[in-house]
Amino acid sequence: MRNIKFKSHDEMQARFAAAVRKNVDNYFKEKAISPKGNWEIKLKSAAMLAIYLVPFALLLFAPMHGWLALLLAVVMGLGKAGIGMGVMHDAAHGSYSRKRWVNELMSANMYLLGSNVFNWKVQHNVLHHTYTNIDGLDGDIASHGPIRLSEHSPVWKIHRYQHLYAFFLYGLMTLSKMVKDFRQLHVYNKAGITREHRRSPVFEMIKVAVFKAAYLFVFIGLPLLLTGFTVWQVLAGFFLMHWVTGVILSVIFQLAHVVEGADQPLEKTSGIIENDWMVHELQTTADFARNNRLLGWYIGGLNFQIEHHLFPHISHVHYRHIAPIVEQTAHEFGYAYNVKPTFINALTSHVQRLKELGTSQRV
Secondary structure (H helix, E strand, O other): OOOOEEOOOOHHHHHHHHHHHHHHHHHHHHHOOOOOOOHHHHHHHHHHHHHHHHHHHHHHHOOOOHHHHHHHHHHHHHHHHHHHHHHHHHHHOOOOOOOHHHHHHHHHHHHHHOOOHHHHHHHHHHHHHHOOOOOOOOHHHOOEOOEOOOOOOOOOHHHHHHHHHHHHHHOOHHHHHHHHHHHHHHHHHHOOHHHHOOOOHHHHHHHHHHHHHHHHHHHHHHHHHHOOOOHHHHHHHHHHHHHHHHHHHHHHHHHHHOOOOOOOOOOOEOOEEOOOHHHHHHHHOOEEOOOOHHHHHHOOOOOOHHHHHHOOOOOHHHHHHHHHHHHHHHHHOOOOOOEEOOHHHHHHHHHHHHHHHHHOOOO
């Protein structure tokens, strides 16, 4: 795995980084509040868990028509995505609570989604947040077959049409993680990353297998044992639930990093990105629909991705308040602040970017 360092000889960049940290810190000092989660995130946790688990309980114990069961599977998919974005995400970053054990407990909601906490922390917290939009290190823009998200990856003929079919394939994200987690953990074990985090490679692999088996037993085995639905009906509901979750999670990520104006830099000197890290994050990330309170509540403030990337230790419940501070500081230092005013604007920008990536030559 490449070792990348961020190094800038531009004093303005260092001054911006210091100023934006100071300005945001002053906000919390003046308000005399903690940057961690508050009652809002606890209420959201209860709501998202209920949206996910109450429909599942109804499916198990209340006789119903197959079409109603599929509708409940859609609702479960909405709740599942909400848990990932608004509960597990903060906890995995250590911003849900000031208490470490609470963060560990709430990050374990990842197992309810069929995935693995350790994999997520390495792939997301370490690689994505450190090397945002850098080809070969940020797996979130890695090109996967028919979808090209990096301007530095090879162009295939089929990519010309990716803006038409990408959204269906986005829905397969969480299903693919059921298998991908094993391969991903094997890579981390082989690279020594697991031991760097003081984890046992063997134990982590066993844990992945055990939790995935338990997840499949609960969400496929129990419906087969306790309901009158056929195998194909249960599998159809399971697929639909995951597909809804996958589309939501994928789209929300893409609107923050694969839109017009979000850079995908490479090293000019081997192993060196010639930017201060905070400037790099500012230039590779975008906000969107900041005035849409309902959307922001549901997606865990991930429409404030610039703030999240600059301050991942701060809970998303504060992003709406610190965003104007970050934006003003960026403008004071002459840096562009990439924000799409509405969800539709961001979605349109992502589709346009998919078209560009589908036809442009490798950089």
